[in-house]
Amino acid sequence: MxxxxxxxxxxxxxxxxxxxxMTDIASALDDAEMDVVEVSHGDGMGxxxxxxxFSAASTGEYLDAVAPELTDTQLxxxxxxxxGTVEELDLAAEKGADICRLATHVTExxxxxxxxxxxxxxxxxxxGVLMLGHMAPPETVLEQAELMEEYGADAVYIMDSAGAMLPSDVRDRVGLLSDELSIDVGFHAHNNLGLGIGNTLAALDAGASTVDGCLRGLGAGSGNAQIEVLVGVLEKAGYDVGPEFFGxxxxxxxxxxxxxxxxTMPTLDNDSLMLGYAGVYSSFLRHTRRAGERYDVDPRAILTRLGEMExxxxxxxxxxxxASQLADGRDATADDD
Structure with a gap:
């Protein structure tokens, strides 16, 4: 985990x-026997x-703060x-990182x-991490995962970056990769449709061997699967869980x-719900609100069209x-074609 x-x-x-x-959080997670702790800017190193x-400190300062706190927990x-660049990769290796996750769009x-x-x-x-996993059918996700396996990946994660997947979507993708790859398959949930825990359970049932979560469900949009809840749920479901529940x-x-x-506490509000419904990444939200005000268009309509445009x-x-096309009564998706 x-x-x-x-x-x-x-x-x-x-x-x-x-x-x-970061030192305090990492120390507490190590005490709780967390398997892996990931440290980076929200959008990765660099x-x-x-x-x-801008983050409050540099990648090097963060790694220096966390690495000494981890005993059995991997970094x-x-x-x-x-x-990110090779300079960040060199830095991570020098600072004691055990794992580097390389993330691309699901078709790239x-x-x-x-x-x-x-x-x-x-x-x-x-x-490997395939982001916005809902934006490609299972067969395409498999093709991209096979490329990462060919390149030397030790595992491939499907990331539901927009929190747009239903449990059936997760099972279809994770199940196919688990059947066809010779490496581990992981899953990263977001909670924009309120399915962070449910989708993670679906992934494990379909063959995922590792999953992600955050304390209190922190994360982009309405957050990730809440990891203390996830640990408790998995114990009740009979899974062999590494982290210690009370810890x-x-x-x-x-x-x-x-x-x-x-x-700063994640909430499943209307904004997050629309991101999951439309399947649009959270970075679009603030700009969509501004465009909606400027053109007097409901931001929800803008997000829906953006989702249709993938x-x-x-x-x-x-x-x-x-926003301009919607204000004029034009079909944005037709114009895009």
Whole structure:
């Protein structure tokens, strides 16, 4: 089980966890016998920028804060090719990372070949992550996962980045990969449709061998699967769970919660629900609200059209076009064709 509080949870706090806070959280997770803790900017190493938001400290400072606290718990980092560079990979290896997860869009695994080779050469476990997994049919997801396996991946995760999957979607994708790959399959849930725990259970039932979560469900959108809940649910369901249930509960309640405010706690509000319903990544939300105000268009209508267009990160410039077309009564999806 991988705890993402110090990576995906960074989104919820605008990437402002301090090194000391990371030390405290990592120590509590290690005490709770967490299998893996992931540390990075919310958008991966190299993500601290004007485009993705500046973090409170550098990647090196965060790794220095966390690595000494971990005994049996492994340290993971995330890198998105095109955002992070080999310099970050070198830094992670030097600072004691055990695992590097390389994440691409679900149809763009081919951009990661050299990165897998580099990570493997540095002696780290190299895991692949296929983001926005709902945006490709199971057969395409399998083709992309097979590429990552060919490149040397030790495991491949399906990431439901927009929280848009239903349990049947998860079973179809995870089940196919589990049947066809010779490496481990993992799953990363988001809770925008309220299915973070349910989808994680579906993934495990379909053959996933590892899953992600965050303390108190921190994460982008309405957050990830809440890991202390997940540990308890899996124990009740009869799974052999590594992390210690009471210890993870204590890490959430006694260590993380005093660091949070009402604004940083993930909630399943209308905005998050629409992101999951439309299947649109959370980075589109703020820009969509602004465009809706400017053109006097319901932001929900904009997000729905963007989902129909299957937009991905980096296409936020389309938001204004869609809002303008909706204001004029034109069909944005037809114009896009």
């Amino acid at each position: 991988v705890d993402m509080t110090l990576r995906d949870g960074m989104h919820a706090v605008d990437h402002q966890f301090t090194p000391q806070q 993500g601290s920028s004007i485009n993705y938001g 993971s980092v995330l890198l998105l090719p095109g955002i 695994a081919d951009v990661s070949e050299e990165h897998f080779e580099y990570v493997t050469d540095r002696g780290l476990e190299a895991d 993870v509960m204590d890490a959430a309640e006694e260590v993380l919660m005093p660091m949070l405010t009402e604004d 937009v991905v990160g980096g296409q936020e410039d389309l938001i204004t076009d869609v």
